[in-house]
Amino acid sequence: MKWSAVPLVAGRALQRHPMRTFLTALGIIIGVGAVITMVGLGQGARHEVEEQVNRLGQNVVLVFPGARQLGGVSIGGGQANTLTIEDALAIRDEIPEVVAASPEVRSQRVVVYGNRNWFTRIYGQSADYLQIRQWPMESGAMFTEEDVDRAALVAVVGQTIVDELFEGADPIGESIRVRGLPLTVIGVLAPKGMSLMGSVQDDIIVVPYTTAFQRISGRSHAMVINVQVYDQASMGIAQDKITDLLRERHRLAPHQENDFTVQTQEEVAQAATETSRIMTVLLASIAAISLFVGGIGIMNVMLVSVTERTREIGLRLSVGARGRDVLAQFLIEAVVLCLLGGIGGILLGLTSTNLIAAYAGWPALFSREAMVVAVSVSAAVGLFFGFYPAWKAARLDPIVALRRE
Amino acid sequence: MSHRLIELQGVTRVYRTEAIAVEALRGIDLSVDAGELMAIMGASGSGKSTLMNVLGCLDRPTTGSYHLGGRDVSALSKDELARIRNQTVGFVFQNFNLLPRTSARENVELPLLYTPEPLSWREIRARAREALEIVGLADRSHHTPAELSGGQQQRVAIARALVTRPRLLLADEPTGNLDSRTGLEVMDVIQRLNDDGLTVLMVTHEPDIATFASRTVVLRDGLVRADRRTRPRRAAHVLQDWQEDDDVVLPPELDEIGAADGAGPAAGVERTDEAEPTEVRA
Ligand SMILES: Nc1ncnc2c1ncn2[C@@H]1O[C@H](COP(=O)(O)OP(=O)(O)OP(=O)(O)O)[C@@H](O)[C@H]1O
Numbered sequence: 001m002k003w004s005a006v007p008l009v010a011g012r013a014l015q016r017h018p019m020r021t022f023l024t025a026l027g028i029i030i031g032v033g034a035v036i037t038m039v040g041l042g043q044g045a046r047h048e049v050e051e052q053v054n055r056l057g058q059n060v061v062l063v064f065p066g067a068r069q070l071g072g073v074s075i076g077g078g079q080a081n082t083l084t085i086e087d088a089l090a091i092r093d094e095i096p097e098v099v100a101a102s103p104e105v106r107s108q109r110v111v112v113y114g115n116r117n118w119f120t121r122i123y124g125q126s127a128d129y130l131q132i133r134q135w136p137m138e139s140g141a142m143f144t145e146e147d148v149d150r151a152a153l154v155a156v157v158g159q160t161i162v163d164e165l166f167e168g169a170d171p172i173g174e175s176i177r178v179r180g181l182p183l184t185v186i187g188v189l190a191p192k193g194m195s196l197m198g199s200v201q202d203d204i205i206v207v208p209y210t211t212a213f214q215r216i217s218g219r220s221h222a223m224v225i226n227v228q229v230y231d232q233a234s235m236g237i238a239q240d241k242i243t244d245l246l247r248e249r250h251r252l253a254p255h256q257e258n259d260f261t262v263q264t265q266e267e268v269a270q271a272a273t274e275t276s277r278i279m280t281v282l283l284a285s286i287a288a289i290s291l292f293v294g295g296i297g298i299m300n301v302m303l304v305s306v307t308e309r310t311r312e313i314g315l316r317l318s319v320g321a322r323g324r325d326v327l328a329q330f331l332i333e334a335v336v337l338c339l340l341g342g343i344g345g346i347l348l349g350l351t352s353t354n355l356i357a358a359y360a361g362w363p364a365l366f367s368r369e370a371m372v373v374a375v376s377v378s379a380a381v382g383l384f385f386g387f388y389p390a391w392k393a394a395r396l397d398p399i400v401a402l403r404r405e
Numbered sequence: 406m407s408h409r410l411i412e413l414q415g416v417t418r419v420y421r422t423e424a425i426a427v428e429a430l431r432g433i434d435l436s437v438d439a440g441e442l443m444a445i446m447g448a449s450g451s452g453k454s455t456l457m458n459v460l461g462c463l464d465r466p467t468t469g470s471y472h473l474g475g476r477d478v479s480a481l482s483k484d485e486l487a488r489i490r491n492q493t494v495g496f497v498f499q500n501f502n503l504l505p506r507t508s509a510r511e512n513v514e515l516p517l518l519y520t521p522e523p524l525s526w527r528e529i530r531a532r533a534r535e536a537l538e539i540v541g542l543a544d545r546s547h548h549t550p551a552e553l554s555g556g557q558q559q560r561v562a563i564a565r566a567l568v569t570r571p572r573l574l575l576a577d578e579p580t581g582n583l584d585s586r587t588g589l590e591v592m593d594v595i596q597r598l599n600d601d602g603l604t605v606l607m608v609t610h611e612p613d614i615a616t617f618a619s620r621t622v623v624l625r626d627g628l629v630r631a632d633r634r635t636r637p638r639r640a641a642h643v644l645q646d647w648q649e650d651d652d653v654v655l656p657p658e659l660d661e662i663g664a665a666d667g668a669g670p671a672a673g674v675e676r677t678d679e680a681e682p683t684e685v686r687a
């Protein structure tokens with residue numbers, strides 16, 4: 001058979017019913033678009049979690065409020081009110097292996113400078129937070145213990161804040177306002193890098209935790225306590241000692257469970273990666289269902305097409321086409337239809353990922369693998385759902401087919 | 406010195422429907438030599454089309470044997486039958502069976518897409534053109550069937566049957582849907598092909614058309630009832646005579662009808678032109 005004629009014939013058949021072709025492809029477009037968007041968002045979330053965990057710093061132990069939960073990770077965590085500022089101070093002062101401890105509280109707030117404003121995350125931390133995070137300053141200085149003690153209205157800002165609020169100008173000494181509360185910028189954090197996620201990390205303002213607790217968040221308990229241990233070898237002992245100390249401070253009886261969770265950076269990373277992996281798989285499977293539904297649409301339309309074109313099939317058979325030539329013809333037609341949908345789906349996926357990333361502020365990643373997979377899957381959908389109609393066509397008897405109206 | 410092309414022995418074909426079995430062919434013995442131009446006649450329902458389908462390898466006999474070019478066809482697989490349909494036999498259907506919305510050229514190219522050895526596009530184009538030239542339609546190659554007259558469509562169908570250069574042309578009522586003048590033109594094409602050595606079997610209802618064949622077989626109730634050889638008339642000669650008679654002017658009353666017809670569409674357009682805006686306004 002002349003193979004180069006097959007896509008031509010397929011293209012012409014699809015052209016003949018442009019609306020039908022478009023609507024059928026739309027099923028695949030939405031399916032592939034959904035897969036790409038979901039995988040992109042899932043991977044973006046995972047990437048951010050990994051980044052967050054990795055930038056925690058060295059020899060870091062995290063103490064979360066509440067009992068051990070699946071992926072007790074900083075994102076969205078810290079619901080229970082069991083960790084106090086005093087707990088953090090006790091960890092720092094009473095455990096010799098601990099170098100620094102910072103009770104963390106986060107708030108999302110609009111920050112105003114002049115006539116510009118910006119929605120960002122405000123972190124309340126201790127003065128040694130940057131040491132725990134191993135995060136250098138770009139200019140200016142971190143606030144001091146003294147600033148913490150008197151809940152000074154000072155702030156250290158990330159690079160994104162400099163870009164967005166100050167349009168790149170030097171912010172040091174300037175005053176920004178958070179819900180009417182004026183904060184003086186005293187330092188700029190070094191940018192975390194050029195990556196997509198870098199800018200997310202740099203979208204941050206750090207203030208003394210006292211200021212955050214009293215003036216900004218309205219909370220009284222820490223969302224997490226960041227603890228730095230003296231060295232890698234002491235991590236295990238430190239964890240045990242923190243646990244003992246907190247059980248004692250919280251007056252837990254031996255039969256009672258911990259009302260907090262102590263995790264090393266590695267444990268957090270594992271749990272977080274696992275959670276986000278599950279989320280990605282979950283999202284992708286939901287999207288895959290829509291791709292499946294799109295495939296059923298393809299099958300339906302191909303069945304209609306075979307019925308409509310029974311005479312054409314009979315004619316092809318009568319001039320020497322073999323069953324397998326007819327099979328190939330209809331299979332390729334289904335695959336072409338699906339590939340059209342696949343390409344449209346990639347465009348839709350990229351657009352919607354971009355939109356969601358831009359407007360909802362979710363991190364998103366465009367993964368090349370996801371696109372390759374999406375296109376291969378749509379071709380496979382074409383083959384799978386196109387097979388039955390094509391097989392039906394190939395089995396036709398030439399005279400019966402020619403006689404059919 | 407001609408050799409056997411077709412050899413049928415005791416061929417039957419029984420159609421089984423839920424209720425009854427119809428014996429369309431009840432034991433046909435028939436042999437055809439290469440180079441013959443044979444007409445198959447018979448009443449409606451006598452089994453002519455069924456026989457053609459068997460001969461064209463579109464259908465298989467229920468019992469009996471069919472040798473085509475010395476090969477026993479009844480034993481071949483589906484794919485081998487497809488190959489014979491492609492290479493050895495050209496089939497012209499009663500109702501043309503052209504692909505709609507597809508140009509004459511592409512319709513003619515169709516069998517070439519399924520040759521056992523794929524041809525180059527250049528070869529495919531050249532052969533399609535050659536076949537259209539044979540039937541005198543080279544200048545209509547871009548027209549779709551809807552843009553062709555019945556006779557032209559039938560000639561495209563013949564070109565398609567010829568394009569793989571088969572040894573046998575089977576035509577089921579090739580002139581059945583045509584007026585007698587166009588039918589003659591088609592017969593002329595068929596006779597010239599036969600002159601070049603193509604074996605032709607055609608079904609016809611019209612005794613007139615059968616006179617162009619060198620042999621006529623009559624079927625009745627699925628059996629061969631008569632088989633006679635005659636001296637064929639030449640369609641070209643008949644056409645020539647026709648043309649000479651035809652130079653007559655139309656009788657006046659027909660001429661008037663022609664004029665009225667010519668005025669008809671123009672008047673119609675005027676009327677709709679007036680009617681439409683009124684409707685829109687209302
Ligand atoms: N697919 C079929 N199923 C059942 N019976 C059939 C089928 N095709 C043909 N027949 C029967 O077989 C007989 C022969 O039919 P066939 O079409 O060969 O006749 P024919 O000689 O070509 O008639 P016509 O001149 O009207 O075309 C008829 O009685 C017809 O009803």
Ligand SMILES: [Mg+2]
Pocket residue numbers: 453454455
């Ligand atoms: Mg018939």
